[in-house]
Amino acid sequence: MTTILSAHNLDVAYSTPAFLRKRVVRTALSGVGLTVASGDSIGLVGGSGAGKSTLLRILLALQKPDAGSVTFNGRPVEPGPASSLRWYRRAVQYIPQNPAASLAPGMGVERLLREPLEQLRIDGDHRSLILDALERVELDKRLLMRRPHELSGGQNQRVAIARALVPSPEILLADEPVSGLDLPLRNTVLDVMEQLVHRDGLGLVFVSHDLTAVARLCSRTIVLSHGRIVEEGPTAAVYAAPSTPETCELVAAIPRLPAFEGVPNE
Numbered sequence: 001m002t003t004i005l006s007a008h009n010l011d012v013a014y015s016t017p018a019f020l021r022k023r024v025v026r027t028a029l030s031g032v033g034l035t036v037a038s039g040d041s042i043g044l045v046g047g048s049g050a051g052k053s054t055l056l057r058i059l060l061a062l063q064k065p066d067a068g069s070v071t072f073n074g075r076p077v078e079p080g081p082a083s084s085l086r087w088y089r090r091a092v093q094y095i096p097q098n099p100a101a102s103l104a105p106g107m108g109v110e111r112l113l114r115e116p117l118e119q120l121r122i123d124g125d126h127r128s129l130i131l132d133a134l135e136r137v138e139l140d141k142r143l144l145m146r147r148p149h150e151l152s153g154g155q156n157q158r159v160a161i162a163r164a165l166v167p168s169p170e171i172l173l174a175d176e177p178v179s180g181l182d183l184p185l186r187n188t189v190l191d192v193m194e195q196l197v198h199r200d201g202l203g204l205v206f207v208s209h210d211l212t213a214v215a216r217l218c219s220r221t222i223v224l225s226h227g228r229i230v231e232e233g234p235t236a237a238v239y240a241a242p243s244t245p246e247t248c249e250l251v252a253a254i255p256r257l258p259a260f261e262g263v264p265n266e
């Protein structure tokens with residue numbers, strides 16, 4: 001059976017606190033829907049304030065929309081106590097933007113990778129699940145003894161990805177996972193994510209300002225602007241012929257190699 005995470009007609013508006021005299025209501029999402037099957041890779045792009053994080057929080061069952069719904073294989077997904085969401089957290093995992101902030105500094109890598117297995121009450125041989133996740137992110141098992149501050153930024157991000165992989169999820173939701181990394185580390189992390197999508201067939205929702213990374217990982221792209229989906233389709237088609245001003249602006253911002261002096265760009 002194909003696993004499906006679906007969001008239908010999501011609306012979210014934030015309003016300023018009631019004690020302020022001039023109440024401002026800001027639309028964060030309006031009529032947003034998306035569907036992710038295992039093996040799908042979807043880039044979620046848009047300018048600052050477009051609604052990407054709000055959508056991700058709802059897909060992670062961390063926030064309830066004002067209207068609309070999220071389902072996983074037809075089962076409703078809503079914020080609630082950890083015990084009521086274990087089934088969902090096993091199937092859908094999160095890769096954070098900033099592993100330095102999300103990995104507890106006092107824990108060694110082995111403990112960090114064991115914790116989700118215990119919290120989600122996953123049976124089986126935890127040590128072999130941990131070693132398998134490490135291998136998938138191309139980290140040496142000797143790193144299990146280290147703590148986050150003894151690792152590079154790229155190694156920490158791969159630990160964060162391994163932590164998301166240990167419960168054997170079907171879908172990963174990633175929030176700007178390479179934004180803080182310099183170019184070589186960024187490429188290493190993207191290589192790992194590419195393998196997870198293309199070799200292992202995991203579903204991916206990849207939130208990013210980095211359209212080059214989206215082009216590499218995602219077969220489909222959704223463009224959000226002011227809380228609305230303004231464009232969506234196969235990534236190559238969206239980039240080749242953007243049909244809205246918002247997408248044109250994002251595509252125009254993709255860095256290009258400068259022409260060498262005397263050698264004109266084609």
Ligand SMILES: Nc1ncnc2c1ncn2[C@@H]1O[C@H](COP(=O)(O)OP(=O)(O)OP(=O)(O)O)[C@@H](O)[C@H]1O
Pocket residue numbers: 014015026027028046047048049050051052053054055
């Ligand atoms: N807790 C909140 N209270 C009030 N307004 C909020 C809150 N969270 C987000 N917003 C507003 O909702 C809109 C969407 O914000 P959101 O963070 O989802 O966008 P984003 O696309 O993730 O932006 P960025 O790329 O800058 O992180 C913005 O106008 C933002 O200011």
